[in-house]
Amino acid sequence: MADTCVMHRILINSLKDAWSTTSFASEDVAFFAQKLTIDEARKGLMGLSFTLLCLLGAESLLFAHSGLGSDARTTCLLLAALSIHIMVSARAIRDIRSLYLLGTTLLIISGTAFVLLAHNSGSFSFALFASITLLFMVVPLVPWGLREAVVVLALIYGTFTLSTWGAHKNFDTQTLWSLQFIMFGAGIISLALVMRNTCVRKMDIRTRFELEQANRKMMQLSNKDPLTGAWNRRFLNNVFSKKTAEWHAADTMYHFAYLDLDDFKPMNDTCGHDFGDEVLRCISQMFYAALKEKGYMIRMGGDEFALLFTSDDPQKLIKSTLRDIQKAVVTPAQCQKMHVRMSVGVASIPPGINLSQEAVYRAADAALYDAKERKEQFTDHANIVRQILSQDDDRQFSVA
DSSP: OHHHHHHHHHHHHHHHHHSOSSOOSSHHHHHHHHHHHHHHHHHHHHHHHHHHHHHHHHHHHHHHHHTOOHHHHHHHHHHHHHHHHHHHHGGGOOOHHHHHHHHHHHHHHHHHHHHHHHHHHTSOOHHHHHHHHHHHHTGGGSOOOHHHHHHHHHHHHHHHHHHHHTTGGGSOHHHHHHHHHHHHHHHHHHHHHHHHHHHHHHHHHHHHHHHHHHHHHHHHHHHBOTTTOOBOHHHHHHHHHHHHHHHHHTTOOEEEEEEEETTHHHHHHHHOHHHHHHHHHHHHHHHHHHHGGGEEEEEEETTEEEEEEOOSOHHHHHHHHHHHHHHHOOOOGGGTTOOOOEEEEEEEEOTTOOOOHHHHHHHHHHHHHHHHHTTTTOOSSEEEEEEEOOTTOOOEEEEO
8 A cells, every 4th residue: 555655656746747848846957957958849849850851751652652642742742841941940949938839830730731631532541540650659759748748649639530530421430440549549658758758857957957066066165265265276277367358358457466464473373363264254255245246356375365356446446345354353352453454466457468377476476575565664454556567567556
């Protein structure tokens, strides 16, 4: 009894899962599956059209052998032209419902054409029986769900049944019942195949989604600093060339900045390493919020960070963020005299200036060195030295 209940539950769940190709429990999976489903539907429709094209070529020879005459050959020729047209049209369609509609149209028109041939000849020959059977059997070639397959098969079945029983005087009873048996049996087999294929396909999509999510998490873990959540050097090396090329293609100046936290060791010694870690996390979070879509925050190691970003006024952005960091950091009682201050070296690269990643690094590092040299005399919380680079490395200094 328990086994029966389990099998019944499995069958019900399989039917629910196979009912539609686009319905998933998670919206994220549904979004991920959207493009895959459309691509598979397009390939399936093209496969259906090509299969029918091949079958029509064989059937035209079978019809000629059966003596159905020129009408059968003309019908096969027209259906072949329709199959080619749908095969070509499927390449340009981006909507899954339109693809399903094209597949349904091709099958219904083909079925109607075979019925008209039967009426014209006055009997269902072996060739027509074979055509009808094959028409039902090719339905699973399109990766639609059970819902769409039921509609398609019901339309084909209804077309044949109404047209033949409505003119039952033209056909003998045994032929009509044989046709019913063939359609019913072929329909059940087709639905079973559609159900199985849909379940397997959706399971594959879920597995691919989970694998992609796992890969993304692994990628983030390998490219993120575990303490601060900022990107690391590996990520910077991977993204630098691509992102800077995108910004220059959009005629946008980009900036690369080195940030060094002043007196970090005394801060750790006086306030404790937990406070030092909290300061590093706060720096990362504040700059991440300030940059948003403008660029990236990278932890280079220890108390050194880097920024790769775009901004009309990079110095203002850095100053404003450092001011927010000072307000956000809660200083312990034993180190009230200590403040979060940074020395910053910024290299700005205008559009059209093509410099290597190493050259940009060296320029920002040189600017940082200049900032650190004067930090004892600099009283502001943001000690920034900026260098605007040119192709011949003619640097113009702008000190804030």
